[in-house]
Amino acid sequence: MKYIHLRSRSLKRLLSIGPKNKFAEEPSKADQINIKSSEETSLYTERPQKPTWRCYSYEEIHQATNGFHRDNLVGRGGYSEVYRGVIGENKEQTIAVKRLTRTLTEEQKEKDFLMELGTVGHVSHPNVCAFLGCCIDRELYLVFEFSSRGSVSSNLHDEKSPPMEWKVRYNIAIGTARGLEYLHKGCQRRIIHRDIKSSNVLLTANYEPKISDFGLAKWLPTEWSHRAVAPIEGTFGCLAPEYFTHGVVDEKTDVFAFGVFLLEIITGRKPVDGTHKSLLSWAKHFLKDGNIEELIDPRINYNEDQEEIQRLVFVASLCIRASAAWRPSMTEVLELLEGLEIQQDRWKMPEEEAEEDEFWDFDDLDDDDDDYGPETPSSHSSALSA
Ligand SMILES: Nc1ncnc2c1ncn2[C@@H]1O[C@H](COP(=O)(O)OP(=O)(O)O)[C@@H](O)[C@H]1O
Ligand SMILES: [Mg+2]
Numbered sequence: 489m490k491y492i493h494l495r496s497r498s499l500k501r502l503l504s505i506g507p508k509n510k511f512a513e514e515p516s517k518a519d520q521i522n523i524k525s526s527e528e529t530s531l532y533t534e535r536p537q538k539p540t541w542r543c544y545s546y547e548e549i550h551q552a553t554n555g556f557h558r559d560n561l562v563g564r565g566g567y568s569e570v571y572r573g574v575i576g577e578n579k580e581q582t583i584a585v586k587r588l589t590r591t592l593t594e595e596q597k598e599k600d601f602l603m604e605l606g607t608v609g610h611v612s613h614p615n616v617c618a619f620l621g622c623c624i625d626r627e628l629y630l631v632f633e634f635s636s637r638g639s640v641s642s643n644l645h646d647e648k649s650p651p652m653e654w655k656v657r658y659n660i661a662i663g664t665a666r667g668l669e670y671l672h673k674g675c676q677r678r679i680i681h682r683d684i685k686s687s688n689v690l691l692t693a694n695y696e697p698k699i700s701d702f703g704l705a706k707w708l709p710t711e712w713s714h715r716a717v718a719p720i721e722g723t724f725g726c727l728a729p730e731y732f733t734h735g736v737v738d739e740k741t742d743v744f745a746f747g748v749f750l751l752e753i754i755t756g757r758k759p760v761d762g763t764h765k766s767l768l769s770w771a772k773h774f775l776k777d778g779n780i781e782e783l784i785d786p787r788i789n790y791n792e793d794q795e796e797i798q799r800l801v802f803v804a805s806l807c808i809r810a811s812a813a814w815r816p817s818m819t820e821v822l823e824l825l826e827g828l829e830i831q832q833d834r835w836k837m838p839e840e841e842a843e844e845d846e847f848w849d850f851d852d853l854d855d856d857d858d859d860y861g862p863e864t865p866s867s868h869s870s871a872l873s874a
Contacts, residue, residue: 541609546625549573549585556587562638565687566590567600567703572634582634583620587627600703601628607702608632611675615667617690617700635690635698640749644686644756651787656695657753658796662825663697664689668746669818671699672739678708680715680737684745685723685759686752706737714738725759725766729810740812743821747807754800756785768808775805799824806835811845 552573553560563570567590573583588597601622608619608630618633637643640660644652664684671679681688682704690698704721708714720727720735728744730736748759751771759767774783780801781790790797803824809815814837816824824830837845 541619541621541631544621544623544629544631546623548575549583549623549629549631552583553585556585564589565701565703582636584632584634585623586630586632588629597628601630604630604702604705607679607705607707610677611671611679611702613667613670613674615663615697615699616670617698632700633698635700636693637691637695639687640689640691640697640753641686641758643691644752645758651756651785654788654793654796657788658793658800659695660689660691660697661750661753661800662822664699664749665746665818665822665825667697667699668742669822672742672818678710678739680706680708680739681742681745682706682717682737683722683726684742684749685726686749689749708738723759725768728812730812738812739817740815743807743815743818744812746818746821747804747815750800750804750807754784754797754804756787775801799830802830809837809845811837811841814841814845 550556552575553571554573556571560571560573561569562572562584568586568588571585571587573585575581575583588601590597590600605622608617611619617635620631620633622631623629643649668681668684671681679702681699681702683701684699688699688701690700692698706715706717714736715738716735717737718735720731722731722745726745726748728741731741731744748768751757751767752759755767755771757767757770761767771783774780780797783801784790784797788797803816803821806814806816806824807821816835
């Protein structure tokens with residue numbers, strides 16, 4: 489059996505990861521569609537079902553949310569307010585109504601609305617928040633299936649709730665990877681989400697993750713290797729170096745943010761804490777030293793789930809590589825998370841490149857940047873998440 493070899497010798501503790509047979513035996517969600525295990529091909533060889541959505545009247549959503557009553561306000565992000573609502577003759581369907589609130593010109597608001605609509609209107613996957621429709625009476629609203637447990641962020645960081653169990657965390661990591669792999673490879677257009685983070689991954693009653701918030705998403709035409717975007721938006725602490733410094737995005741930009749998301753799940757720490765210390769710069773020392781016990785959330789029992797924890801830490805360390813070319817694709821991430829045997833040669837960086845590939849962190853960037861003004865990437869929060 490071959491093992492992983494990392495540039496830091498002490499990370500060899502991660503090396504004793506074999507194939508993860510458990511997942512091989514279990515039918516995965518992706519079994520509904522044909523699975524191929526080549527890195528070049530998508531997991532999705534058949535077109536997913538066409539999404540169906542409709543236009544709602546203002547009266548419908550007004551009634552559903554009880555007139556946008558405060559008690560139904562479940563989330564507030566950088567750009568919107570989200571209300572819980574119930575519709576149907578017997579109020580059998582629970583919906584989330586997203587009202588765009590960013591104080592913009594009407595023209596910009598319409599543009600944002602159409603951009604998000606253009607993406608969510610053609611995606612359909614068990615790990616992507618289902619779009620039900622929109623309302624264009626009076627204001628602009630997007631309507632989604634409701635995720636009753638709110639965001640991963642609120643579940644992970646709510647001190648009043650019991651700590652999230654490891655199995656739940658691992659399942660969230662795999663489900664989110666499936667959703668992201670679908671966006672990159674499985675749907676008709678390549679979609680770069682640009683804002684993968686724990687407050688944009690929602691949880692159903694069964695803790696099934698759903699990627700949401702396509703407000704910043706971009707299509708990447710097939711023939712393009714990357715795309716330049718301006719302004720640089722996203723969330724501080726989750727941005728890949730090539731995006732932060734050059735405004736260039738491709739699938740690997742999302743892979744980087746997914747790596748930070750994994751670190752958040754593993755450590756139970758926010759990407760940027762109250763002192764503006766980034767999770768990346770905090771974690772990099774432990775990753776370099778292979779000190780997993782210091783890295784993981786103290787509420788997790790390392791001894792019980794060592795192999796899965798090591799696997800997740802290893803995948804996170806690949807995703808947050810500064811060099812986009814040396815990050816895995818989401819197809820590869822998924823294969824690793826689902827138990828593929830980790831091949832030493834596959835992930836080893838040449839010595840010279842490894843030396844240059846310093847972990848990206850924000851220590852030197854946030855010194856004189858206390859309030860993240862409009863010139864810097866925005867930090868979204870969802871303090872009201874259920
Ligand atoms: N479908 C949903 N079900 C439950 N809560 C949701 C749903 N969509 C959004 N929310 C809540 O609202 C918050 C903000 O929504 P989001 O779409 O991320 O808006 P923004 O673009 O402003 O960040 C989320 O973090 C989440 O807590
Ligand atoms: Mg959001």
